[in-house]
Structure formats: structure tokens, C-alpha cells
Amino acid sequence: MWPHCSKGIGMNAPISHLRLSHLQRLEAESIHIMREVAASFSKPVMLYSVGKDSSVLLHLAMKAFYPAKPPFPFLHVDTTWKFREMIEFRDRMAREKGFDLLVHINEDGVREGIGPFSHGSNVHTHVMKTVALRQALDKYGFDAAFGGARRDEEKSRAKERIFSFRTKTHGWDPKDQRPEMWKTYNTRVAPGESIRVFPLSNWTELDIWQYILQEEIPIVPLYYAAKRPVVERDGMLIMKDDDRMELQPGEALQERMVRFRTLGCYPLTGAIESSADTLEAIVAEMLTARTSERQGRAIDRDEAGSMEKKKREGYF
């Protein structure tokens, strides 16, 4: 049925933008970007974070190279604190779609016992995510890495290029970005340098959900509302996903109907109370939401410029 028989599109619409629907345009743009990378880099990788944006990326990659499989591996940087359901989902996807899955864990961090409870979100994220990612990129020598970031997510993202240059030390210089003209991407890097590529740059959160709905893309069940054991902590609802989370005095574990708008390390990801247990209901809820998506992430709340700082250091 998709993309040609969708009803009512482009009948007497003026041509250009109107002939293809908004989602068809976005899809084509993302596929174009992925093919550019496959054609011009020697060692690309797709960063697979298991969230809904990664699910969309994976789906687009399957489309871009059909009938071939995506000609690059998928890398998951596992902080060891991800929701268990994410890991199950990741392994199932790799099996079903037949892509090449690489998992990287910062073993130094594991040895030092770094974790969000003991070290706080900043140290944990830096060591287990940012440093781990750099380790993995260096280890395999990837010269291009796809990420699922969108420009509508956060202010410093809004200024990032689709092909975003990184120095040998993985640094991002927001003040010296390559001009990006048309769909003509500068894919040239010197040895050791790399490019982060964001095929979903121009998608909004609504587009993502709409596309998941339309294409019936599988996502981690945590996005759907269900009864889950949660604790109220620092104004967030944290799900107790395993025994590493200890209750503090005055805290009580409650079964509540919750779901997640974004997925990350379970101790750092706030759930929202919701009864939305279908995609339609999730979209309906989103349309009436009163807080922006990233609010559920502890790392963004420190201060306004925090995401930009993390990115300069090499966070995705």
C-alpha cells in the first residue's frame, strides 16, 4: 500500500512538495542520506540505542538498501543500566532483521563500579556513554556514525548539520560547522576524523510516531502504558527494573499505570502516568502533552547549556 496507494494524496495538488506527502518526503530524505554514507565512507556504523528513533532508523536502513541488507553494522553502547526489556528487544531485532549487531561496554567503568546510583547521572553518563562511545568508535575505526537525533528535540540540536563533522578527538565545534548546501553533503574526512550523520534531523516527534503507526514498526513495549513497579524520586517516577535499585527511607514501591516517552538508563529515565496502551492513544496523548520530550531525561535538566557541552565532548 505504501507509498503509492495512500488515498487522497496529490490528486490535484500543485506539484513539488504536494505530490509526495510530508512523511514520504522525510522518508526519502533519510534514505538518500543513508545511501550517501554507504557510498562515500569506508567504515560507517549505525548507532543503535534501541529507542523509538533507532527503530525508525533501522526500518529506514532496511528500506534504503533493499534487496540488500544494510551494508554497515549496528552498534549498541550498553551502559549496563538499560531496561532489561530494551536488551531483549535489541537481540530479537538483530535476529529477525538479520543485521550485524555490535555491543560495546566500557569495561573500565564496569571494573570501577560506575553507576548512576553510586556516582550520579553526570559521571555515569560521561563514563558509560560518552567515553564508551569514543572507545567503540576508536576500536573499530568507524569514519561515519549514524545517530537518531532530531532537530526539534533540543536547542543545540536545532543548529546541528545533518553531516556533522567530528575532530580526531570526537569533538564538535558548534562555531565552525561546515556549511551544508542543498542535499550536497561534504563527506570528506582526514584519517582519524569522522562524521556523525543524523538522517532524522528534519523529523519531529509527531512525525516519528506517525511513521511508526503507518509502517507498523516494532518498538520496545515500555513505550506502552502498563502496570509497572515505580518509585517517586526527585519528582520523577523511576521504575525499579532490578535489585540494584535500593529504596530509600520514606520511599515506597507502587504499581502504577505508566509508560515512557524516551528510553535510556532506567534509573535516569522518568516514567509518565498514562493509560495509553496503543499507538493511537500514545499519539493522542502526545498531541495534548504539556511537557517536551526530553524533560524525562535527568541529564538535560542540570542547566540549559548542558546538552551542548556534552555534545562538544562527544556525546551523541
Place this chain on the structure above:
Amino acid sequence: MLDANLNPATEAAVEGIRDYLAAQENKTLLRFLTCGSVDDGKSTLIGRLLYDTKLIFEDQLAALEKDSKKHGTTGEDIDLALLVDGLEAEREQGITIDVAYRFFSTPKRKFIVADTPGHEQYTRNMATGASTADLAVVLVDARQGVLLQTRRHSIIASLLGIRNIVLAVNKIDLVGFSKERFGEIVEEYRAFAKDLGFASVMPIPMSARFGDNVSRPSENMSWYDGPTLIGHLETVDIERGLSAKPFRFPVQYVNRPNLDFRGFAGTVASGSVAVGDQVVVAKSGKPSRVKRIVTYDGDLSRAAEGEAVTLVLEDEIEVSRGNMLVTPDARPHVADQLAATLVWFDEQAMMPGRPYVLRTETDEVSATVSALKHRTNINNFAHEAAKHLEMNEVGECNLSLQAPIAFDSFADNRTTGSFILIDRITNRTVGAGMILHPLRRAANIHWQALDVTKQSRAEQKHQKPAVLWFTGLSGSGKSTIANLLEKKLHADGRHTYILDGDNVRHGLNRDLGFTEEDRVENIRRVAEVAKLMADAGLIVLVSFISPFRAERRMARELMEEGEFVEVFVDTPFEECAKRDPKGLYARALKGEIKNFTGVDSPYEEPERADIHLKTAGRAPEDLADELEAWLKDKGIC
């Protein structure tokens, strides 16, 4: 969201969501950019658009209130500009540095806004925003009127193919909502913009800060009866007409998962194609037919502008990335010389004669600007003489490419008529070009007067001149190896020439025999010719027995330091005599040829050859590879 009057997710809402999404799907997309001088209120305007279309979430609003107190410029009010000035450096300096993309929608359309900076040094970012936009909102501060940046940005918008302009006369509240002032500015702008080829210029008086005429009609300007900004953006016709243009399919990626499938992946740049249609390969002119249009969701019968598909052809013809599949009826230009308008981005000025990498959507080739015809004064659009283009300058140039590319003129096709230039060393994107037309070679040989030096000649060829001097016995393999090496270098795009006994003895040195004197003279002439060729920027391969050390030293001394490479092709006499490809050894040994090297004339082996090739037991290909690797290593090619 900001407004409290949205209903919670009711059952009905959930049920209706598919309908709602279908309606969303049918919305059209308008990409526009905002530009103008710094402080004209761009960020405030975009903040206002997001605010008025209710895209500001509560947490963002709370953060905004906090930020307004810290960085704001609006006193007690919320500073809407802080919503969009994302980078810390920008907040600290209170300016917008880089283009930011914003998303909002109204019941009629979806919008992607490129918020582009006003500071002169960031003009390149404005060009970035303009390259993907259909319309430009040019802001003017009602108190200041049309400024240098207003003109500059309008010209860049025009050069980048934007045909629809909104002239937003902002801060009208600060001039008492004056009709006269508005009229003056509109008149001034129209006078300036009349030659910029805009299809429409829509002037709107507004106050971004207070919201007048942004989404709600102003109560303070009864004299104005035109649309609000949103009203205009929702209805303006942004026909690009790319689907009605001839079929163009730049090949991005050859998809070859197995021997049974060979597909060409790409995005249709213009026009459309159906199964069974005839197409030609732009660069070779080879025809074929479309056998299948493959997508993950099943084969299509037709694909049109904007669709990312994979084409399978009827015939096994040569097509690789960078080439284009096109309609046979209206083909693109294929040329290695072209005229284009350049916008320069880099701090290092554009110099004619310097090599750059030219990148079209999928093709990449080495290029030099052979002539800068004029610089465009962006205040008045006048043509001025110039020797180079500084950052943010615009000019018209002739370019000379190392290989032909397929293209259209930018006026005909924004996608296949544009390119970027990349610095070969730093890989920075240094400029962007809009193609005017192809040039016949003859039309482009009138190079701009510049000092043509050995270096500039070599740079144009993207190589270091060198003289590779192959010495060794007759039949040692000098010519075989030199020929193989030349093939490799040539395939690699190097400019080369071989001098050997055959092509020199019959012409230039026809008067010389084989006496010792003549042999010295022979070598002297060859060395001088090699020197001239090196001066012309070539890589010269000299294949001469040259048995005497003194002559080889003489040749070396003629060349520049490091330019002369002595290659000793070391094959034992017995082996050469056995191979005897021309039967010369047999005759010399019988005494029929006098002064034959190795027989009755000595061969002085090099004492310190730059490369010593012991050929025994090795294939010539192997030896040529070794030589090539050595040259690469030394940075010669």
C-alpha cells in the same frame, strides 16, 4: 502545550486519531528562512511563531522565564528570542551564530524554518538555510530601513533560487505604527530588488515582540488590510515545478547484493520515470530501458521527483555513482568546462588556478577556477573586476574540471545545477556554485592573466613534476616497466610522458649516431627535453640505457632538487642477452653492431640509484607496483 484549552486524550480523540493523522498527512510543507540584519528581530519572530502556534511546552516556558531574567533584553517580559538562540556563545553575546531549524504547523501547512544569522561573517550559514528554502522572510527594523545585510541576504536568496519574498517590516511599534514609514521602506526595497528575479514580494508591517500581524491582525494599523505573516505563509504558492522537468536520476549507489541483482539507487531529482521507459546514461550516452523500480514496499510502476528508489535496467551497461540516468529527449549537459556563480564561504580567499574538489549531489571531481569574470557588488548588484573572492563575496567564474560531469543550469534545475567546492587539504566546504551554462573548451582557454609558473602548471594537474630516469642494459625491462607505470599513473589522473630511444632517436636526435660524443649529446638533449616537460608540470618517464655515470649526473643536475629519480633496472647481462627482444645482442656478439653496451662498451652501474629494481624472478607488474608505491610515499603522486 501552552494553551490550556486542549482536551485530554478522550476515547473519541483516540478513535479519531487516524483521521487526524490522515489530515496531517495531507498537509503541505513549506520550508522558509528568516534573514536580515542582526537585531532586526529574527529570533523574536520565530519565538513568536512557535508561541502563537502553541509549540512551546510548559517546561520550556519555565526555562524561558528563568533564562529571560539572566540573559533577556526585554526587561520583565519573556524574551522570545531566547527560545531559539540555542548555543551558549549566542546567549552570552546575545546574537545568533548559526542557522537553526525550527518546526511548527498550522491547520493548513507544516513549516520548517531556517533561522539564519545576520552577522556578516556568518553569511555562509544564511546560504545554507537558503539552499533548502522555498521562501525567504526578510526582516527589516522599521527604524533602520534597508541595511547592507538586508541587501546582501536578498541577493543571496535570489542567487540560491528563492523566488518568493516576504518583506517583514518589524518593530513597527517603535515608529508609531506609521503607514508612511512602512511605505518608504517598501519603496526602497522594491527599487533595490527589482532586478533580483523574485516572483513575489509581500510586504507586511509587524511587531514580532507584541504579535501584531504575525498570526493575529493588528489592531494598531487600521490602514493595513493585507494578510498576517502566518496567513500569507499558509497560502502562498510555492510551485517549484521540478516534477514537470525532464527526468534526472543522479546515481548514488550501485546496489549489488548478488550476481542476479544490479540496481541503481538514488533520488529522482526531477521529472518521473516508468517501467519500460527509455533512459540514457548521461555521460556515455548509452541507452537502456527501465526494467524494474524497486522499493522495500514492492515494485513501483512509476517514480517521480523526490522519491528514493532503486532502478534496474534491461541491459548490462556501465553506470556508476556520479553518473545520471536521464530521459533521451532532453539530456543534461556533459562537459568539463562551465560557467557558474560562486558564493565564497572560507576565510582563505578563492584563487583562480588553485585546485578544489567540486562535489555535485553525487559526483566528485577536481576543479580549478580558470577565470574570475567579475565580482558581484552585493549592495547594488554591479559587476566589478577582481582577482580573487574573499569570504562572503559572490562572483561569476569559469571552471575547468578534471573530468566531465553531467549537469543542468541552476535556473533549470536547482538539484542538478548546483555544486559545492571543498578544499583539498582541509576538507572544508569553501564555496557553493550555481551553474550558468557549459563552456566549449575553446571558449574557456582565455585564461585570466596570472603568473603561470611551474608550480601553477603542476597544481593544475594536481601533481608534483618529476623525471623518472630508467637506466639499465638493453632488454633489461626499462620500457616494459615504464609503460606499465605510465598506465597506472594515467589511470590515476596523472599527466605523464615517456621519452625513450624510439620516439627520440627518430626525430629530435635523428642526426646522432652511436659514437661516445653522440651518445653524450643524445643524453643531454633528452635531459633538456625532460626538464622542459617537468617545467610544464609533467611526470616524465625517461627510458634510456644511459650507461655512463657522468651523463646521468648531468641530467640530475639539470633538474630541481628531489625532482630527478634514478631507477636502476638491474637485470644480469646473461638474462638480457638471452631475452634479446630485438635480436641486437646476437648481432653485437657477432660483431655486427659496434659500441654495444655490455658487449664492447661498458655499463657503469649506478652507485646510489634512488630505486634499485632487481628484476630477477619478478613480474614487471610487480615492479611497476613497487615504483608506484615509492612515488606515493614520496608524495610525487
